[in-house]
């Protein structure tokens with residue numbers, strides 16, 4: 001089977017039970033959202049082009065050697081990280097940039113809270129593993145970068161060519177992802193009739209006119 | 212049975228659609244304000260999902276962050292800014308959303324225009340993709356900032372997923388002294404409770420000192436609740452609120468006014484409402500307050516000295532060390548007398564008519580000190596028009612201030628107004644973060660507009676109470 005081209009991948013939709021694809025490693029603790037996407041990209045009218053801009057300043061410094069520039073990582077869908085990934089400013093542009101680059105799941109030691117929540121709202125799975133196992137997973141990836149992994153949310157098992165890892169996913173996150181309720185706009189919209197009835201009850205929308 | 216609810220509880224309950232997994236509430240939004248910076252991605256996300264705008268009639272747009280304040284002629288010189296405004300215009304037109312456009316007489320900073328138009332009213336839920344949405348709580352509304360995907364959610368469903376906050380009442384006894392303003396009060400609160408003191412809470416500002424404040428002063432206070440970590444800040448509505456709202460363009464009129472007022476009167480927190488926490492302040496003990504560091508919590512009274520690390524609690528030492536270095540101040544130095552390069556009067560904290568009146572009172576018949584660049588940016592076109600009617604623009608101009616067109620300007624430099632190099636700016640805005648005013652080593656001292664005016668005249672930070680005594 002041919003590799004999925006990340007440009008053609010569709011964005012997460014509906015219930016999410018598995019993530020498949022290659023892994024890529026990004027080592028280091030406390031990687032903040034400003035590094036993921038620098039502040040100057042906040043002044044843009046669409047998220048569309050953010051995929052190319054992910055880690056843009058780090059990549060510039062890395063002169064082609066940054067993980068997001070290495071050919072072997074093109075098309076990877078699972079990102080492996082260390083501690084406190086996504087700390088700093090709450091910008092949603094950071095998970096947007098990763099998602100638009102092609103990342104569908106992030107596995108790390110720990111995540112910054114707001115970043116974690118922003119990922120969930122895009123249907124990007126954040127899972128954790130203890131430091132030791134992250135290391136073994138990173139090593140397995142490095143020794144055979146082209147191997148395909150299968151991350152099953154239902155069994156909470158990540159399966160590589162030779163090994164498997166038991167990953168952790170928070171209960172509420174798990175429930176939201178596999179039920180499709182992570183897609184909060186849809187969930188909110190499904191209450192259409194209740195929304196209408198609140199609208200018909202609020203004094204300032206009925207008894208006296210505001211706008 | 213007697214009700215023991217806070218205003219926050221009452222408004223929350225009225226707008227609750229239901230409970231969501233994970234402990235959030237689906238909350239109906241009564242008024243959704245949008246601007247050019249945080250709405251475009253939300254509109255594209257809406258279109259990506261093929262959703263319509265649920266309640267365009269409850270949505271109002273304006274343009275404020277990126278507008279230049281010298282000339283607002285279109286197209287803007289900055290093509291990115293022009294594109295942002297064009298996108299907003301296109302989206303508003305497509306979805307039938309009212310846009311308070313430049314030159315309409317209604318445009319201005321989103322947190323200035325909605326109250327002055329009478330759009331913000333007691334008992335509403337107000338959301339906007341901007342953290343200073345807490346401003347609207349001054350009317351007894353539950354108002355909070357939301358992120359871009361929540362802007363999309365509100366556009367799509369007129370609701371948002373939110374966790375209910377606890378309520379902390381901040382009670383102010385006494386009265387503010389002459390020359391001490393709402394800005395000093397809120398900087399003092401953040402100095403005492405810290406920038407994280409309000410995390411997880413809504414702040415209810417109450418007590419005799421608050422009751423005496425005008426609506427514009429109340430907005431200054433609620434505006435900065437977020438800088439103290441509280442996503443919402445609010446004040447119970449009273450006669451001051453009602454008389455401010457009377458005869459505003461979007462306020463209820465005639466018979467409907469009476470209906471509205473009766474409803475608004477019942478919204479205040481009940482006499483023996485239960486608060487999750489309470490702090491008591493003595494307003495008469497507050498002096499003009501100025502920030503010396505890189506967070507709004509690093510503030511001191513004008514007579515105080517920049518604190519030594521030994522005087523600080525452990526968790527504040529790290530950020531203090533960063534602040535000494537960035538600001539190039541030494542612990543133990545007085546803040547009074549620090550030379551100033553730039554003076555900025557404006558922003559959604561202090562860009563309203565009463566702010567400009569007080570500043571004008573200080574600069575009248577005076578001259579801006581040599582070498583100081585001073586400018587005034589009215590918070591809205593209405594503020595600008597009213598101020599010009601009163602001749603405030605001439606007072607400022609003849610003192611050597613520039614008189615600009617409305618916008619966010621140098622509060623955050625997303626437009627041509629920026630600090631240069633390591634300039635020190637006396638600013639009536641709300642954030643003194645590193646680089647906030649457009650230069651990566653620019654320095655910001657937050658203070659009241661009266662204090663900014665005094666700094667402009669004297670060329671350095673000074674105690675504005677002296678100017679008030681002089682003018683008497």
Ligand code: SF4
Pocket residue numbers: 275276320321322341343558559560618619622623640641
């Ligand atoms: S004036 Fe400043 S704080 Fe207020 S909305 Fe504009 S940029 Fe934000």
